[in-house]
Amino acid sequence: MKDRYEHENLYWIPILIIFVFLLPVILKGVTFSYKYYLFVLNLAGIYIILNVGLDLLSGFTGLVSLGHAAFLAVGAYTSAIMVDQLGVPFSLSLIFSPIIVGIFGFIIGFPALRISGMYLGLTTMGFGFIVKRIIISFRDWTQGSAGLEVSSPVLFGYTIKSDWDNYYLIYTFVIIAIVIGRRIATSKIGRSFMAIRDSEQAAEASGINLSQYKMLAFFISGLFAGFAGVLFAHTSSFISTDHFDILLSIYFIIMVLVGGASSIYGAVLGSLFIVLLDNLFVPLIEDQIQLIFNTQAGDIQSLIFGLIMFLFIIFQPMGLYGMWLKMRIYWKLFPFNPRQRFT
Amino acid sequence: MKKIIGVLIVIGLFGPGCVKRAPSPGITDSEILIGNVQDLSGPMKELGAIIPNGSNMYFKYINDQGGVNGRSIKMLIEDHQYNPQKAVAATKKLIEKDQVFCMFQVIGTSPCEAIRPILAETGTPLIAPATNSGTMSDLTKQAGDLIFHTDTGYDRQAEILVDYIIGKNSDAKIGLVYQDDDYGQNVLLGISRVELKYGVTVQKESYQRGAVDFKGQTMNLLKGGLTDVIIAGIVREPVVIMKTAEAMNFKPNFYGTGPTIDARVGKMAGSAGEGFTATYWAYMWNSDEAGPKLYRELCEKYDIPQPYIGLYHYYGFATAMLLVEGLSRAGKNPTRNSLVKGLESFDEWKSNTFPPITYSRNDHAGVDKVKLVQMQNGEQVVISDWLE
Amino acid sequence: MTDLNIDSLTMRFSGLVALDKVSFTVKENEIFSLIGPNGSGKTTLFNCINGFNKPQNGTINFCGNDLLNKKTYRIIRSGISRTFQNVQNIPFMTVLDNILLGANSRIDTLGTLKRLVSRDQRKIEESMALEIMDFLGIANYEQKFMMGQPFGIQKLAEIARALVSKPKLILLDEPAAGMNDQETREIANIIRDIRDELGVTVLLVEHDMNLVMSISDQICVLESGKVIALGEPQIIKDDPKVIESYLGEPLNA
Structure with missing residues (x-):
């Protein structure tokens, strides 16, 4: 058997990682608004972690979740309460909070054994509302809808406070999340997830316990969301129920779809694309649009999001990652009928 | 490359x-x-x-x-x-x-x-x-x-309102409808202070930000047999509450804090909003x-x-x-x-838009008094001088 | 003792009798074919063996294990794997990954966890699939997406997926459906190789009479859920009942 890995180009992975860690330095050199860009990138990083998990659930396993904002909320509030009110060290919260969210996801997964598709989406959405209500009603712990101030993360005696520190904290976990996400996707678990999505018969005949794997998908997705939640709570230093609403869940699904469902790199690209678009690109063109139409900022955001979703589903059902794959194959085979290869 | x-x-x-x-x-x-x-x-x-x-x-x-x-x-x-x-x-x-x-x-x-x-x-x-x-x-x-x-502050506004209500009618039974967030919490803070001061109990009903139906809260207020109700809402809430109350033939005196001063409250509530009294912390624009x-x-x-x-x-x-x-x-x-x-360095600074404002190293509070503004025949009329 | 014993199996779908007291035995290292007109209960029988359908009466016994008490996903661990009449592949996975799906029962929890920390596990898994792919001659397709592959390749990939779990018995549901003569001949060779080289017992459902007659050791003819004939190809070919109900006229194969 030939060794296939010798032909594969893996040299870009370390280069990319080095680039990720050098980016703040580059940004600082280029612009002095770098703190804001780091802040945006941090947000994108947290969403990447969550979306890798969401992709495993909704993209790979085909279990649509419109309740991932609630997962994020549970992670964020769990960690905030554990660290600030119970005195658990941040590093332990980093382990326990995701597990708690994973178990929470496991419980939410039960309806998935019976229903699927849009109905499951609606059920998880309902869970989102319930979670929001519960957070508000446990006022003693969560400060209700007033929002909760959260302490900065302390790791090995070092307080991580600025956007700069947050960036390194978050992107370390982003890289870990992507690697683990990739490994899950290419392991037995990932194959089983996809089989469940596309053919439950084939999956069962191949020895996949459907209910077990569906619950596992919710659990794993919960773990990722929990990690994202912990990082979110402690790096944004203030959390409030207003943020974790249904719209955010829909944004997550959009990020996964735009990136290309059922590919981990797709979830990463989608998150980056949407967050950067939202925070850097839209403000640039907003003023121009406002000169033509008399609308307000929020309206344009929704307009652009709707438009992107629309265009992507029509022209790029495989998302950004699919586009990249196509482009890569196109250039590799350039003169020789490149279209036929990728069908 | x-x-x-x-x-x-x-x-x-x-x-x-x-x-x-x-x-x-x-x-x-x-x-x-x-x-x-x-x-x-x-x-x-x-x-x-x-x-x-x-x-x-x-x-x-x-x-x-x-x-x-x-x-x-x-x-x-x-x-x-x-x-x-x-x-x-x-x-x-x-x-x-x-x-x-x-x-x-x-x-x-x-x-x-x-x-x-x-x-x-x-x-x-x-x-x-x-x-x-x-x-x-x-x-x-x-x-x-x-x-x-x-x-x-909302807490001060609530205190002043209760002061005013009790000054008018010492037997008043007061109710409060508040928005369940920081805003409401701040109002509750003021209410708890006057509850202590006068030894009265204020019936409290809460609602979620963005709520559109207040039948339950209004019903509870009606059951409480209240004479005066303070609404700590924004614009839609007092309107809906007052209309619901009118439909239930429940006619206490309604008061509002903070943003309820909006002129639309009285206009949208129509006859139900007649006599609605809100607190305002600046000179009226007109x-x-x-x-x-x-x-x-x-x-x-x-x-x-x-x-x-x-x-x-x-x-x-x-x-x-x-x-x-x-x-x-x-x-x-x-x-x-x-x-x-x-x-x-502001010391009794007169802008003639706000009452004189004083700031110092230990005081960043600005205005601390209000005027009461009442809806009378569809117009906002100032009915009191500065209350502290 | 790797025989498949089916004894008086009865399956009803709300009044419709799909299988009526079906009994037969598939011996080790045999190519056993099920034939019969459409709706005669062949696929239902597969589904019963595979656990998708739960029959009301009768027993299915494999290697001394009662299969009817097992959940579908456990059947493959007993050494039985299957393919489907309408190909059930995962279009957005590569051919290799599709085949690896079948290797699930060979990868234990430890192996799964190992994959999360090391890349070697993936190599081990891939070698499992590549072995079978070489055997079936589709190794060139490993990195291509299943979506858009020719029908023949998809069929073979499905067979490979069934084989990679190292079964003792493989259920092939119309492997030659929709194929031309040459491909059918290749399939016939492959089925023989599966038995001869891999030592896997084959239970086959097929409409192509030439294929069935040429490779089968035993043939069972079903009609409306009943077994109307059972025996070696020569016997079946001449059986008047079979000719009347199914073959129409004697075959000259």
Whole structure:
């Protein structure tokens, strides 16, 4: 058997990682608004972690979740309460909070054994509302809808406070999340997830316990969301129920779809694309649009999001990652009928 | 090659944010840049458009006269959709990317609470947050020394209302409907103080922000046999509650705190809103004081559309006056520090839009009294002098 | 003892009798074919063995284990794997990954966890699939997406998926459906190889009479859920009942 890995180009992975860690330095050199860009990138990083998990659930396993904002909320509030009110060290919260969210996801997964598709989406959405209500009603712990101030993360005696520190904290976990996400996707678990999505018969005949794997998908997705939640709570230093609403869940699904469902790199690209678009690109063109139409900022955001979703589903059902794959194959085979290869 | 392209893309993306650092952020030889985060597309979007428009009108007036110490004022407005997290992002953008000199008029209690850490980290003052919450002038909280509050706190407003109600009728049974968030919490704080003072119990009903149905709460109030009900809502809530109560043939005296002063409350509630009394912490925009007169003159001069003119537009105007005064006291080359110093030198400063305002190192509270404004025959009539 | 014993199996779908007291035995290392007109209960029988359908009466016994008490996903661990009449592949996975799906029962929890920390596990897994792919001659397709592959390749990939779990018995549901003569001949060779080289017992459902007659050791003819004939190809070919109900006229194969 030939060794296939010798032909594969893996040299870009370390280069990319080095680039990720050098980016703040580059940004600082280029612009002095770098703190804001780091802040945006941090947000994108947290969403990447969550979306890798969401992709495993909704993209790979085909279990649509419109309740991932609630997962994020549970992670964020769990960690905030554990660290600030119970005195658990941040590093332990980093382990326990995701597990708690994973178990929470496991419980939410039960309806998935019976229903699927849009109905499951609606059920998880309902869970989102319930979670929001519960957070508000446990006022003693969560400060209700007033929002909760959260302490900065302390790791090995070092307080991580600025956007700069947050960036390194978050992107370390982003890289870990992507690697683990990739490994899950290419392991037995990932194959089983996809089989469940596309053919439950084939999956069962191949020895996949459907209910077990569906619950596992919710659990794993919960773990990722929990990690994202912990990082979110402690790096944004203030959390409030207003943020974790249904719209955010829909944004997550959009990020996964735009990136290309059922590919981990797709979830990463989608998150980056949407967050950067939202925070850097839209403000640039907003003023121009406002000169033509008399609308307000929020309206344009929704307009652009709707438009992107629309265009992507029509022209790029495989998302950004699919586009990249196509482009890569196109250039590799350039003169020789490149279209036929990728069908 | 790919890497070079990548770096070029990054530079292209982030390049526009690259400007030369001024001695103080947001201050150039000809301009003072200030930041404002409003609700442009959330539940309070009507106010989000109107309030900054009032401020801009005054800034334009000042700029036309040559600006503050030769610098004209420019205000950047971001949207937070009444979402604290978005407020944080928007404030970061204004402070870190656009490099504003100070924050101004950020609307909503929760958003203002959420941006405290950024203000503290960057040392950016926040002038006249557009919320009545008494917590804004609490100097012990994070960034408390950077926030200059103008309005009478909700807790004070609630206290004054109860004082007024009990002064009129010592046997009054009082009820409270409050929004279940920071706003409501601040009102509850004031209510708990007067409960202690008078030894009365106030029946409390809460609702969620954005609720549209108040049948349950109104029914409970009706069962309580109340004579006076205070509504700590915004605009829609008092209207719906008063209409529901009228439909149930339940007719207590209704009072409102904070944003319920909006003229639309009485108009939309119609006959049910007759006699609704709200607290207000500035001179009425259509009164004969010098401030409101100037306001009406400027409205005419700058062709402000009719729907904008009113209480909130005037509020934006009045807070802008305060900011301009603060900036002019901050010296020829203002820094964030000198702005704070300038504001803290206010001693019974008369703008004639607000009652005289005093700030000091230990007091950032601004106004602490209110007038009561009642709906009479569809018009807002001031029925009291300043109550403390 | 790797026989498949089916004894008086009865399956009803709300009044419709799909299988009526079907009994037969598939011996080790045999190619056993099920034939019969459409709707005669062949696929239902597969589904019963595979656990998708739960029959009301009768027993299915494999290697001394009662299969009827097992959940579908456990059947493969007993050494039985299957393919489907309408190909059930995962279009957005590569051919290799599709085949690896069948290797699930060979990868234990430890192996799954190992994959999360090391890349070697993936190599081990891939070698499992590549072995079978070489055997079936589709190794060139490993990195291509299943979506858009020719039908023949998809069929073979499905067979490979069934084989990679190292079954003792493989259920092939119409492997030659929709194929031309040459492909059918290749399939016939492959089925023989599966038995001869891999030592896997084959239970086959097929409509192509030439294929069935040429490779089968035993043939069972079903009609309306009943077994009407059972025996070696020569016997079946001449059985008057079979000719009347199914074959129409004697075959000259």
